[in-house]
Amino acid sequence: MLTMNDVVKEGHPVLREKALEVKLPPSTEEIDTLKKMMDFLKNSQTPEIAEKYDLRPGVGIAAPQINVSKRMIAVLAEDSKGKVYDFGLFNPRIVSHSVEKSYLQSGEGCLSVDRAVPGYVPRYARITVKGTDIEGNEVNLRLRGFPAIVFQHEIDHLNGVMFYDHIDKVDPFKVPENSTAIG
Numbered sequence: 001m002l003t004m005n006d007v008v009k010e011g012h013p014v015l016r017e018k019a020l021e022v023k024l025p026p027s028t029e030e031i032d033t034l035k036k037m038m039d040f041l042k043n044s045q046t047p048e049i050a051e052k053y054d055l056r057p058g059v060g061i062a063a064p065q066i067n068v069s070k071r072m073i074a075v076l077a078e079d080s081k082g083k084v085y086d087f088g089l090f091n092p093r094i095v096s097h098s099v100e101k102s103y104l105q106s107g108e109g110c111l112s113v114d115r116a117v118p119g120y121v122p123r124y125a126r127i128t129v130k131g132t133d134i135e136g137n138e139v140n141l142r143l144r145g146f147p148a149i150v151f152q153h154e155i156d157h158l159n160g161v162m163f164y165d166h167i168d169k170v171d172p173f174k175v176p177e178n179s180t181a182i183g
């Protein structure tokens with residue numbers, strides 16, 4: 001199982017690389033890695049297991065965070081209506097997005113960043129994501145709210161972008177133009 005020892009921290013060059021597309025169909029090893037990433041999120045959100053293995057809770061994880069520079073992400077997050085988004089995707093890409101932005105009132109955090117970085121992270125309010133799931137099916141997801149934010153945080157990791165890259169350096173809590181607060 002994946003633990004915090006497998007997570008690379010900021011300063012590691014892999015977090016600033018553009019991850020490589022996964023050649024489809026995925027190899028057994030790539031499928032196993034994506035399964036491990038999905039299991040990590042579940043474990044990290046299960047108090048007994050998180051406590052036992054000292055896991056920091058996460059709603060998403062990207063392969064570069066475990067030093068695998070491949071375009072693979074996992075998300076386990078709920079929207080405001082309690083709908084659970086439980087996905088592992090190969091080669092996820094944002095194919096369209098709203099002009100309108102959104103941001104989490106509480107800001108964002110990252111398993112690869114062992115410090116709080118306060119400030120609003122402007123994201124697209126609504127996105128359409130295409131990718132391939134663990135069974136090899138093409139998925140087309142129309143996302144908004146918290147899940148949309150999480151998917152953008154993970155896809156950023158595949159492009160070497162960290163959440164704090166988006167925070168305004170002069171005024172971290174400046175409300176982004178044409179945006180809606182979440183949470």
Ligand SMILES: O=CN(O)CCNC(=O)c1cccc(Cl)c1Cl
Pocket residue numbers: 057058059060061062065104107108109110111112149150153154157
């Ligand atoms: O890349 C994934 N992580 O670093 C996992 C830890 N961060 C979170 O769970 C988290 C927390 C708040 C907002 C967002 Cl958007 C995310 Cl993603």
Ligand code: NI
Pocket residue numbers: 109110111112153157
């Ligand atoms: Ni992160």
